[in-house]
Amino acid sequence: MKKAQVIINPSSGRGKAEDYADPIIKILEKRYEEVEIRKTEGAGDAKRFADEGTRDGANLIVAVGGDGTVNEAVNGIASHEKRPKFAIIPLGTVNDLARVLGIPLDPEEAIEILSEEHLVTIDLAKASDTYFTNGLAVGKIPESIHEVTAEEKSKLGPLAYIWAGAKKLLENEKIAVKVLSEEREFEGELTAVVMSLTGQLGGIKEVFPEAKLQDGKIHILLVHEMDLAETAKILPEILSRQITESENMTYITTEKVTLEALHGEDYVSDVDGEEGPHLPFTVEVLKAHLQVLVP
Numbered sequence: 001m002k003k004a005q006v007i008i009n010p011s012s013g014r015g016k017a018e019d020y021a022d023p024i025i026k027i028l029e030k031r032y033e034e035v036e037i038r039k040t041e042g043a044g045d046a047k048r049f050a051d052e053g054t055r056d057g058a059n060l061i062v063a064v065g066g067d068g069t070v071n072e073a074v075n076g077i078a079s080h081e082k083r084p085k086f087a088i089i090p091l092g093t094v095n096d097l098a099r100v101l102g103i104p105l106d107p108e109e110a111i112e113i114l115s116e117e118h119l120v121t122i123d124l125a126k127a128s129d130t131y132f133t134n135g136l137a138v139g140k141i142p143e144s145i146h147e148v149t150a151e152e153k154s155k156l157g158p159l160a161y162i163w164a165g166a167k168k169l170l171e172n173e174k175i176a177v178k179v180l181s182e183e184r185e186f187e188g189e190l191t192a193v194v195m196s197l198t199g200q201l202g203g204i205k206e207v208f209p210e211a212k213l214q215d216g217k218i219h220i221l222l223v224h225e226m227d228l229a230e231t232a233k234i235l236p237e238i239l240s241r242q243i244t245e246s247e248n249m250t251y252i253t254t255e256k257v258t259l260e261a262l263h264g265e266d267y268v269s270d271v272d273g274e275e276g277p278h279l280p281f282t283v284e285v286l287k288a289h290l291q292v293l294v295p
């Protein structure tokens with residue numbers, strides 16, 4: 001018996017998420033004998049539902065919501081040996097993974113992907129016990145993301161994050177870290193450590209032009225200096241996809257990397273736009289770990 005589970009965050013999509021339940025059920029009932037709808041009420045629900053759905057033998061899990069919901073669902077699935085296929089109906093402000101995979105950002109169009117079974121297999125990464133699909137960052141600028149309130153987000157949209165980051169950029173506060181990988185070691189002060197599986201960060205495409213969803217690698221930028229003048233200088237490089245190595249940047253491609261605070265400070269990471277583990281931790285790539293429905 002084929003089972004599908006649909007996890008909906010009713011608070012996403014400007015409160016319209018639940019309107020999509022009926023059309024989703026209609027499409028899925030053509031392919032699955034059992035379709036279960038579960039609505040989240042708060043943090044942790046989407047992870048728990050996906051974990052239970054996976055244990056229960058679901059063949060497909062659909063996340064209907066923003067990046068927070070998608071991340072949680074992936075975290076509920078990823079630790080299991082036998083994993084269901086995964087689908088995203090994007091209803092967030094950024095929708096990083098959906099963008100990378102070419103999933104339509106219009107929910108009505110996105111629902112159409114459920115009527116067929118075009119799959120791509122993507123890498124995931126794991127930092128401590130947290131799985132992620134897109135990126136991880138450490139530094140005062142990434143930390144500022146967690147200070148953006150829901151009110152600012154609904155008022156300003158993605159600009160809220162840019163605004164929060166820009167304020168921190170002006171303060172130019174560094175982190176003292178040790179970065180260890182087989183390919184390279186670094187010890188010292190950095191503005192930020194930014195890593196990506198997909199090449200995309202915060203909605204900006206191809207920050208890491210060499211990154212592929214299935215290359216088994218994580219792409220890491222050590223940002224040494226990033227005051228306002230420097231940023232203005234390198235931003236065109238970033239946007240024109242020429243970032244590799246410069247005085248201000250070290251670029252590392254690896255399968256496994258460890259981050260430690262040098263003097264015992266408490267630094268928290270940002271993982272796919274949510275608060276992630278505190279240093280120290282190791283990030284590892286899990287090659288071809290999740291099958292995702294795409295158009």
Ligand SMILES: Nc1ncnc2c1ncn2[C@@H]1O[C@H](COP(=O)(O)OP(=O)(O)OP(=O)(O)O)[C@@H](O)[C@H]1O
Pocket residue numbers: 009010011012013040041042043044064065066067068069070091092093094095153273
């Ligand atoms: N029923 C609910 N009411 C209010 N908040 C909820 C509910 N269910 C889940 N949440 C919260 O919503 C958060 C996830 O939101 P999600 O990412 O899906 O949408 P978003 O915030 O609009 O998107 P984005 O992350 O792209 O900005 C979770 O952290 C969770 O705590």
